[in-house]
Amino acid sequence: MSVSGAKRRLSSILKPYPNGDGSKLNTSASQNKVRFEDLSVEAVLQDALDTNRLQRFEQLLATVKEEQFDDGKFQQIFVESKRCVHLLNANFGMLVEALVSVNWLTRNELAREIYKEFVIELLVAHSNYTSLVVSKLVQGFIPKDEDRSGLEYGSPTEVTVRFFEPIHDLIVRLKNVIPMIFDVILVHLRKQYPYFKKPTHVVCGYLHNMLFMTDYSPMFVEELLEIIFNRFLVIDVNAPRNEIEEAEFPEDDEQVFSMEEDLVAGQDAEEEMVMKLPLAETLDCCMERMMGFIEQRASSDNNSEADQMFRILLRLFDNHILPTHNTHHVQFLIFYVCSFKQSYVEYFITYLWKHVCNPNVSTPMRQASVGYIASMLARAKFVSLSLLKSTLHEFSNWVHHYIQQIDSMLSSALKAHMVFYSVCQAIFYVIAFRSRQLTVSSKNLTFLQSLQLSSIVTCHLNPLRVCLPAVATAFAGVTRAHQLAYCHTILERNARRKLATVYKNDSQTPEECLDTFFPFDPYMLKKSSKRIDPIYLQYQASDAEETHAIQSPEGRSRKRYESMAEDVDDFLQESKRPRNDCGAASELGEMHFTYSYGVSPGFHS
Template sequence: MDEVEASDMSGDEEYSDSGQGAMIMATVIHKALENKKKGLQKDYDWIVHQLSQDNMDAQIFYRWLKSLRYCTTDINHKCESLVNATLKIKWIDREESLLDLYIGWLADLVTVHTSFYLDPCLRMLINHFMSSNDSRELTVGENQSFDIFGNKQVHRAMQTVLHLVPSSQTRLIPILTHYFPSEYKPLDQYVYYVSNLLRLTVYAPGLRSQILELTVHKLVKVDVEVSRDSINKINQIFADDEMQFDVDLEMNDSNSADKLAVLPRDLQQIANLADKLDLSMSIFLSYISIICYQQGKFDQSAASLLFTDLLTAFDTIILPTHDICHIQFYLFVTCSYDEEFVKQMLHLCWNKFEDTNVPAVLRQTSVAYIASFVARAKFVPLRIINTCIEIFCTWIHRYLDEHGNCTTADIDTHCLFYSACQCLFYMIVFKHENLMADEEGKKLLNRGGLQRIVTSKLNPLRFCMPILVKFFAAITSEHELVYCYTIIESNKREQLPTALFGGDKQLTRDINNQLDTFFPFDPYLLSRSAKTIEPLYQSWDDNLNSNAACTKNQQEENEDDDDYLSSDALSPYDCMNSFSPGFGISPARAMMQNYYRARSHSNSMNDDKF
């Protein structure tokens, strides 16, 4: 390449008069590409080397991109190294005119050479989803717009590509899936990727359902690693060290590392995962709110379309996943926006429970979602609570009509019956005050046939969680709905066999021959995202049912039930931990603490809340 050409390519003209220079450079590129076809690689390699230079100044950047756009049709599938060099150029932080030029180059490339260079362009853009060019820290809160979600410049380019090449949407999901960061990647990469994925759905609505399913699927993988027991241990260590486990939104703050230093290495990893999940959930909940509320007003149409996609993700991903703690709360929050959403969610779960083609474990999980949702959601209207109680009672009585003469109460054979009973008892324990304060609710409980259920030969009180049975008995006795204590005492005297089971039956019982106690909307443990959930959530109040519990505990004060609490059987406190194993305001923890306080202080109650 002669000195005149090289000198012109390093010229210093301003943008306004560099058009001639760009034309000359285009001639050079054209000549190099022609020579490459003839096997002469030197000039081509030199161009690739120049394009690969770091920190290319604005003028050179302008000339190269301008000249390349003149030569788009000369490029073929053998020019991969040149195209890759342009895709590695630092372009995001450039000024507006240069940014437009680079996006124009990408547009030319994907429209002229779709089959060769569409995927590389998409991969380059998606790779930028793991970073942000915004100097501000990523924050979430109220009254925000989609500006908080992701890199605006990258999305300008992506939107252009998707508009010009509609078929690119079919290629996008596999690439998005491939580039989704592992849960063990740095916090900022993971959270920025989630943010950018959600922003992508705004201008690519046809991909929203798939993107939401991908996002939920990946967050589930994190959630299953963040167990309640682990978070309890972390909080206990921080409490002993007078610290608080909290998500640090300043993702590069060294204080986070200092806080985690007090934890064992395995818990440090759990804490990092909890950070990712907490901030990702905050962003996800903010995204849902922004879609549903346009300019401060609820947008019924937009919200309904979004809810359809969210419910699909719940059905296909959340429901089949057992013992997750947090991710399901996205649907809990979304249901609070519209009563119709509540009905759709409950309808889906009930239909799945009644479908005999659905595996038993999934049917049990479905009714657990209904019971936990109805018990915990403050926004569920009383008439819907009444409806849920009624359909549970109806189903249970229909089951008794068909199987009530069975002589053996077997949890394997009748696991669905016992699950339905446990869920019914759970809803009554949580909502009995609402039900008894309402005339229709009171009539419903009186005509619900609770006496028949409790005294049936299938003996549901034997297999339901002991602490739940204890409170159900106290409440129903106080309101003269049913008397359970004779059956409870009889069950206590029986020695329940202890055995271990494999396969799906592990989810049906624990080693004390009791039902699985998974209630999916037990207390939410992530502090940042919990701020959205707390106003909607009914926590277990320490004083709730205290009078009923004390009344029965006083009656039992002189009874010798220590044999039941000892030996090889699980204590009520152990059962309580399986019922609601999280820290915070756990219903079972409050129940157990009520119970032992009542036994130790029969005439007084501590008013602290747990």
């Protein structure tokens, strides 16, 4: 037989290994059983190349696939494979895939070390196997079902952490000899990230390994966190607040028998911290792990490292969280990092305000930026009074300048002035929510007077007309109590106009209600809430508002509408997200509560 004929026959049987990472292993075991002592890897490969006899090669391949050997034989296979790595070209791709696919993590330390040396030698000699090897290594980051106990409540035990360490060690060593390999690693980390509905221990175990990689890959921290943030958002938007509330507080809770109540009372404290909605539990564990990571970096004595972490999180917020509709909890990561330094929250608010003032930014992004600023000012305990006042001053100046520039003859349709109405509602919301701090002294009252609130509410654009009824009534209560502006007449006129529109057209026009977003609504995840609660502000009405509510006719009639208040609260929970139609319920709530101040998203004293 000619040499060329032998080569053609060899290439037709030993199929070249493709450059992709698709699995080509034949899972069926060979019927020909031989002992490994009878096989030498180098001799088998050389025999296949020289004589084109493949029986021994197939026997070796079947032996490696079955993994029916102890640690000693495991070491022998990989020592010999390393010695003849120069022969493992694309024709022997099936054998290479079988070798790198063996379960090496459960072997002894010496066997694991020999495996690592073989992999390093293989990739240095044959770069076409890089994608295959990296794919197998990343698969090792995904916990199995039997690993559930080692990742209870999303936090890995020391045993679990040690189990993953050999993979990280091998990646570090590969980085040292092949610097560009991390680009391939990022591709596979993104591709193999567990499906968001996988069990909590699977998602959290993978997250742990990705965060661990930031310790030895500081140049790729942003890329790693970007992958994580994208997956967090997928979980977050699929675990809305109403589903969490329904799972945590089912309607039949009150029908629990006394024996069941005793059983519930005796449950373990840790079990009580488990979210009843599986996706919420996964998100809770992930947020707790991520906040721990942020605390470690942002509270570092190394200011440059802390500042770098803030800048990375801000870019990720701007690129991924801010444009995403209907998020519920992931945005609290930026809320949390801002609590570490006053300069962070100042920069965050200034950064968003530039978005608002930039006409080249899309209107939805400008609206979302206003919502984040207002919600941060209202809810963050770490926001200083000086920052609160300076931001309100910026808001007020922008609004007054806008009013002066707009012709009074132009249409006051909501779509034509969306950003203006959003900034006005932000002013009303922040003043109503932080009224206790803003009215505590005559100096602060003088500041509020300087905002010329009366000019804003009485302008021809009539911002109270499109605000959430709850925000408008709460703001009216504060301004009435402290004689800053008189809004009740405007609210009453707007309510009559809306009611007339309903009777005339059978439904209110969608343009009559401003899309509203309060991104820092109360945090509902149990385990990670321990980091948010100390820095989160609950609403407290000022003494003057409470006194005014009691003395006023509206306050005396409060009991009459007590049951109605509960219905309005239910409506408010649903209206915290953008809506295109206020619905008849909102008109009813506004009509009854035009003079019943203090009820608003979060306005619960």
